[in-house]
Amino acid sequence: MTTPFSNPLPIPVLGFCAYSGTGKTTLLTQLIPELTRRGVRLAVIKHAHHTFDVDTPGKDSYEMRKAGARQMLVASHVRWALMTEDEVDGDPSLPHLLAQIEADKVDMVLVEGFKKLALPKIELHRAAHGKPFIHTDDNNIMAVACCDDTVLPDGIRRLDLNNVAQIADFVQEFAANWQPAPLQLPLSASQIPSPQGSRSVREGLDHILATITPLSEQQQCQLDELDNRILAQDAISPVNVPQQTNSAMDGYAVAMSVQCSHYQVVGEVLAGHGYQGQLSAGQAVRIMTGAPLPDGADAVQPREHAEEKDGQVCFSKPMKAGQNIRMAGEDIAKGATALQQGCRLGAAELGLLASLGMDNATVKRKPVVAVFSTGDEVSQPGQPLSDNCIFDSNRYTIKSMARRMGCDVLDLGIIADDEAALEQALLDASEKADMIISSGGVSVGNADFIKTVLARIGKINFWRINMRPGRPLAFGEIGKALFFGLPGNPVAVMVSFIQFVQPALRKLAGEADWQAQLIPAVTDMPLRSRTGRTEFLRGIYHIGTDGQLHVRTTGAQGSGMLTSMSKSNCLIVIGEEADQVPANSRVYIQPFADLL
Ligand code: AMP
Ligand code: MG
Secondary structure (H helix, E strand, C coil): CCECCCCCCCCCEEEEECCCCCCHHHHHHHHHHHHHHCCCCEEEEECCCCCCCCCCCCCHHHHHHHCCCCEEEEECCCCEEEEECCCCCCCCCHHHHHCCCCCCCCCEEEEECCCCECCCEEEECCHHHCCCCCHHHCCCEEEEEECCCCCCCCCCEEEECCCHHHHHHHHHHHHHHCCCCCCCCCCCCCCCCCCCCEECHHHHHHHHHHHCCCCCCEEEEEHHHCCCCEECCCEECCCCECCCCEECCCEEEECCCCCCCCEEEEEEECCCCCCCCECCCCEEEEECCCCECCECCCEEEEHHHEEEECCEEEECCCCCCCCCEECCCCCECCCCEEECCCCECCHHHHHHHHHCCCCEEEEECCCEEEEEECCCCEECCCCCCCCCCEECCHHHHHHHHHHHCCCEEEEEEECCCCHHHHHHHHHHHHHHCCEEEEECCCCCCCCCHHHHHHHHHCEEEEEEECEECCCEEEEEEECCEEEEEECCCHHHHHHHHHHHHHHHHHHHHCCCCCCCCCEEEEECCCEECCCCCEEEEEEEEEECCCCCEEEEECCCCCCCCHHHHHHCCEEEEECCCCCEECCCCEEEEEECCCCC
16 A cells, blocks of 8 residues: 655656665666766665764764754865754655656656655565565556576566666666656546545536526616626627738838838828828838828828938938838727627726727626625624624625625624524515525534525525635525525635635626636745645745745635735645645645635
8 A cells, every 4th residue: 555645846756665674775876876977966865764964073064953043055166965853743745855856957757765655666576585576566566676696577567687778778768758746737537536424626616607697788888887697699800900001119110122222201101190191111200109100001100210401411320121000990890799798898898899899788687686694693893892792894805806796785794693594584585686695504413503594495505525724615596596504714705705606696697717816936934734624724935035925824824814805915725635744745726816
């Protein structure tokens, strides 16, 4: 049996395993020079089973470490060494160690030890030692290096333990055929089956999206009312953009088919004006950015490369036909689709519609979202807080996110612990709203009255989602309205909104082709997760000194701590496959972008 392992490096890693005394180190000290001679740049990681030290008492580095330096880096012009005090229970983490290797300096990593990890390995076997095989219990063994008298089962690659060149051939063949593991995006379909009664984030989302039909009602709105609305019909351009071929620079328009040493300046054309007449060879027109190009002109020479004197202009730089000219229709041709239906209109899109001369467009009706809170302990901000109570924050985070999604919000307040009142409020809301969102009282095993009422008046699923935070989730329908019962904890509410309500609202609103943006980043710190659960940590992304996108967490990650949301600019999404994520390895982040 082996322990799962994933290689964080973009280069192959090959292990050598054997019982002690088989001659691993002897082989490696012969194999390393052979591979090096063949031009393979190697890194080697060795597992030492005992406490070891590479330093000697009396050396400065030794004394500084003894004085308390947790990391000691000693460097000269020929090599450097980093010593780290890192006491762990059990074996050191190989992915963490591999992350220390500079993958641009070597072609592959050979690993001695770490026999139990599921990494590709060569087994070394000496029959004379009378030890059992390793490959019988480990399907990561790529080949067995043994002596002539050893009997191996069919189908396993045999290498000669005493033939270093042959083993080196195999190592090179392995490296040549090696491919990095395919990117396992979090939120994509997982290989891990969900435990009974629970579902993955992806399964939950797929079910939700399959239930939703986009709103069909359309309305025509003026340009100023279109921000954050969803276009209901393709916007077809009635004009060419730009309308006329024009100059991209302040300078001189010339007919450059005949190149001259100097040109006669025959006129000037400003933006918003035209040049009457045809430019002939040897003539130039002074032209401003955006002004229509005179007939016959086919290049614009910028002013900074021109010298004008006594009605003549000469140029210090050669010209190419078409330079600094914007062709009519080069951005959008007349009759082309400028914006597709389903597109969410923002600043650029409003500008684009305006540039086509359109002062209105047909958009989808805004979804109406009703929001309420439940729970004996939940109190209205602004009112005195009774003993053992908390202020209602969830209604405000939910309303804010719903508005940013372009929805109209109906605030139903805090609904008292009264079944009849709740039932009436929900039935009323289902007449007026497209979606009803509540928070609290939906966890499995929670005896809240809201579950009783929902079960009576709606078709609601109560799920356990394999995620943290935000495990409980209720989703279904009340009358013709969709219903989301979010968890109670404030961070869980926001994370569940981002993962489930956001895509649902976008589909309901008619937005086409939306997908959560997941971006790879390097984690500055080790992150903990659990196989089979998607973890959403609150992160702060930033550009590291290496120029790459890095991320760190906001610190304590309690699901009630709204400060963690407020400090963060993204979620760090750790998929179901992952367990430990070592520092410096790649993770995915989901920026909040315009949602929070
Ligand atoms: P529940 O799922 O109802 O057991 O709630 C889980 C946690 O979320 C409890 O600590 C609640 O007090 C808290 N909670 C529930 N509703 C709200 C709310 N509207 N605002 C802030 N916290 C809430
Ligand atoms: Mg509650």
